[in-house]
Amino acid sequence: MQVILRTDVDNVGLRGEVVDVAPGFARNFLIPRKLAERATPGRVAELQKLEQRRARHEAQSFDQAQEIAKTIEQTELRFDVKAGPTGTLFGSVTTTDITDELWNKAKVRVDRRKIELSEPLKRIGRYDVPIELFTDVTVALRALVVPEGGELPPEEELEAMRAAEEAEAQAAAEEAGEQTDVVEAAVAEVEAEEAAAAAAAEEEPEPPGASERQVPEDAFERAPDTAPAAETETEVR
Numbered sequence: 001m002q003v004i005l006r007t008d009v010d011n012v013g014l015r016g017e018v019v020d021v022a023p024g025f026a027r028n029f030l031i032p033r034k035l036a037e038r039a040t041p042g043r044v045a046e047l048q049k050l051e052q053r054r055a056r057h058e059a060q061s062f063d064q065a066q067e068i069a070k071t072i073e074q075t076e077l078r079f080d081v082k083a084g085p086t087g088t089l090f091g092s093v094t095t096t097d098i099t100d101e102l103w104n105k106a107k108v109r110v111d112r113r114k115i116e117l118s119e120p121l122k123r124i125g126r127y128d129v130p131i132e133l134f135t136d137v138t139v140a141l142r143a144l145v146v147p148e149g150g151e152l153p154p155e156e157e158l159e160a161m162r163a164a165e166e167a168e169a170q171a172a173a174e175e176a177g178e179q180t181d182v183v184e185a186a187v188a189e190v191e192a193e194e195a196a197a198a199a200a201a202e203e204e205p206e207p208p209g210a211s212e213r214q215v216p217e218d219a220f221e222r223a224p225d226t227a228p229a230a231e232t233e234t235e236v237r
Helices: 024-030 041-055 062-073 093-106 155-203
Strands: 004-005 019-020 035-038 076-081 088-093 122-123 125-134 138-145
Touching: 004 024, 004 041, 062 093, 062 125, 062 138, 076 088, 076 093, 088 138, 093 122, 093 138, 122 125, 122 138, 125 155
Parallel strands: 076 138
Antiparallel strands: 004 019, 004 035, 088 122, 125 138
């Protein structure tokens, strides 16, 4: 089933994209939560016109791209987001967020597909976000991801927070690995015991009479004569 995303959805797509999803996922999750809408021909055509209007604001030549690059170099974006004690965001800052804020603050339109992020920003911090404006014209956009209601700590503190989170994640992974080793050892021990029991059962000699009954040598001599008696013909005179 095709739907139009109304917002960025992790592992699905970005806002405004037409994506194929399972019908149940669309009806039970995306559409009721207003994360997407049905991709009717009319709505798809509207989106295409909107993209064309936006594209007119993007760099159309090398010289124009250089002028836009100068504006971006003088711009710093700030994103106030909810974050945990170690700096991890409750959510993320996506390329869609960056393009929207860049337009709102500097009236510069860029194609979000030209923003070179391997993944969304998921931690507070200071970032230089590369943007390819045109062939051979790439500029770094400064972006601050700030904890909501606060300010960014010094870079040394940010590094310490990141290291603490990585250590915690590693400890959790090691603990999970130890638990897995214990379970695997227990399973291996049970399998070894079962294999040993099966081997012992195969080596144990079969007791007499287990497979077939032994017949004494003189059984046929001692057996009663059960043959039917010969009929005697009686002559009547």
